[in-house]
Amino acid sequence: MEKVSMDTIVSFCKRRGFAYPGSAIYGGFANSYTYGPYGVELKKNIKDLWWRIFVQERRDIVGIDSDIILHPRTWEASGHVAGFNDQMVDCKKCRARLRADHLVEEQLKIECEGLADVDITKLMKENKIKCPKCGSMEFTDVRKFNLMFQTQMAKTGEEGTAYLRPETAQAMFLEFKNIVDTMRVKLPFGIAQIGRAFRNEITPGNFIFRRLEFEQMEIEYFIEEKDWEKIFIQWQTSMKNWLTLIGLSSAKCHNYEHPKEKLSHYSKRTVDIEYDFPFGRKELYGLAYRTDFDLSQHEKFSGETLRIHDEASGEKILPHVIEPTWGVDRTVLAVLCDGYREEKLEDDTDRVVMQIVPVLAPVKVAVLPLLKKDGLPEKAQEVFNRVTVFGNCEYDESGSIGKRYRRQDEIGTPVCVTVDHDSLTDDSVTIRDRDTMKQERVKIELLVSVLKKKYFV
Numbered sequence: 001m002e003k004v005s006m007d008t009i010v011s012f013c014k015r016r017g018f019a020y021p022g023s024a025i026y027g028g029f030a031n032s033y034t035y036g037p038y039g040v041e042l043k044k045n046i047k048d049l050w051w052r053i054f055v056q057e058r059r060d061i062v063g064i065d066s067d068i069i070l071h072p073r074t075w076e077a078s079g080h081v082a083g084f085n086d087q088m089v090d091c092k093k094c095r096a097r098l099r100a101d102h103l104v105e106e107q108l109k110i111e112c113e114g115l116a117d118v119d120i121t122k123l124m125k126e127n128k129i130k131c132p133k134c135g136s137m138e139f140t141d142v143r144k145f146n147l148m149f150q151t152q153m154a155k156t157g158e159e160g161t162a163y164l165r166p167e168t169a170q171a172m173f174l175e176f177k178n179i180v181d182t183m184r185v186k187l188p189f190g191i192a193q194i195g196r197a198f199r200n201e202i203t204p205g206n207f208i209f210r211r212l213e214f215e216q217m218e219i220e221y222f223i224e225e226k227d228w229e230k231i232f233i234q235w236q237t238s239m240k241n242w243l244t245l246i247g248l249s250s251a252k253c254h255n256y257e258h259p260k261e262k263l264s265h266y267s268k269r270t271v272d273i274e275y276d277f278p279f280g281r282k283e284l285y286g287l288a289y290r291t292d293f294d295l296s297q298h299e300k301f302s303g304e305t306l307r308i309h310d311e312a313s314g315e316k317i318l319p320h321v322i323e324p325t326w327g328v329d330r331t332v333l334a335v336l337c338d339g340y341r342e343e344k345l346e347d348d349t350d351r352v353v354m355q356i357v358p359v360l361a362p363v364k365v366a367v368l369p370l371l372k373k374d375g376l377p378e379k380a381q382e383v384f385n386r387v388t389v390f391g392n393c394e395y396d397e398s399g400s401i402g403k404r405y406r407r408q409d410e411i412g413t414p415v416c417v418t419v420d421h422d423s424l425t426d427d428s429v430t431i432r433d434r435d436t437m438k439q440e441r442v443k444i445e446l447l448v449s450v451l452k453k454k455y456f457v
């Protein structure tokens with residue numbers, strides 16, 4: 001199949017209940033989306049799988065769930081108040097608000113990450129950059145724009161200013177001491193969290209790729225400094241295994257090593273995992289060695305000691321940290337783009353099939369009585385009650401069986417179970433595989449174990 005377009009994915013998501021444009025009855029609200037019934041299942045499956053793999057199945061990682069609004073000093077310590085800025089310009093003609101670094105990057109093919117603001121201002125002025133909306137070359141000066149959403153607490157004055165967290169990570173540093181004091185952890189160990197983050201992006205877009213509010217799955221993995229290179233590589237392997245687990249084609253996933261001179265101030269090594277989205281190769285996940293920057297900043301700003309006892313040297317040390325981070329929304333998008341296929345079948349009909357791995361499928365099993373009468377719905381209900389052990393299942397009795405199969409193919413249901421007249425006498429059903437469309441007769445009493453073996457190991 002040719003490369004899927006974003007338009008196809010966006011309209012598919014709306015048509016099939018994965019994601020709707022937000023606030024549509026009020027005429028829409030720019031760049032807001034609501035995950036529909038299938039989207040929310042897919043998203044939940046991604047988060048549950050991640051939590052299982054990285055928290056529940058590991059002895060060295062524990063989870064937390066912090067507030068979104070943390071003490072405002074957090075963001076001074078982390079550097080977000082002073083430095084979490086993007087360079088913004090307005091087109092003087094059409095008033096479009098744009099990111100100067102993106103314009104320079106796209107039109108001059110110069111990577112801007114790490115470039116000083118003055119360089120970008122100079123490039124904007126020297127070179128003939130065009131407004132992508134109207135073609136004008138007249139822009140306002142480049143201004144710094146802080147991406148944190150501010151909010152005012154009930155208390156008055158400066159003191160009352162707080163921020164919606166722009167990342168989930170900082171809470172793991174704030175709770176580091178609590179975890180050490182209560183959980184008997186020993187280096188190396190990690191603290192994980194899944195949750196919403198907010199960024200006042202100047203140019204949100206590409207559907208759910210760049211949103212103003214999104215979800216992250218993050219781990220702060222605390223280590224001894226001497227081990228960082230070894231553990232960084234271990235995390236690269238773990239992240240690669242995750243890509244395989246969620247079924248992304250390896251040919252579309254790439255490592256991008258940030259050049260040394262362009263690393264963020266806190267990082268000694270950063271490698272992004274990029275994915276070939278329909279609109280280009282873009283960041284999906286990130287992995288950074290953040291040294292002891294965060295813990296030492298929070299020590300400085302809070303006045304608390306965050307050092308822990310090192311058994312080997314007998315001294316108090318400040319651990320270093322490796323941070324793997326995953327975007328949930330970008331995972332949803334990558335999984336949908338990767339799985340979407342339009343196929344021409346042997347009988348010359350077309351079908352859309354969403355080939356996603358069963359563990360992520362929004363509907364695990366669809367149960368379809370051949371007819372809406374003759375006791376078939378009752379028998380099908382019995383079968384339905386059995387297969388819900390696998391998670392969200394669907395019961396559908398309306399329309400031709402062919403159409404019902406197509407509907408399930410489109411939303412990625414790995415297997416359909418059909419109940420027919422013979423089922424009433426032989427206590428068997430037909431299972432149909434989404435990808436091969438092959439059918440097989442199975443005894444109802446063996447159904448759960450057969451499906452488990454074939455799809456949900």
Ligand code: ATP
Pocket residue numbers: 167199201208209210211212213214215216283284285286325326327328329330
């Ligand atoms: P980008 O360069 O695309 O803006 P970033 O480097 O700022 O991303 P990080 O700060 O590393 O992103 O955030 C960690 C992860 O959170 C990213 O790898 C991505 O998956 C996700 N993410 C970041 N910003 C957004 C956003 N605006 N919308 C959706 N997901 C996001």
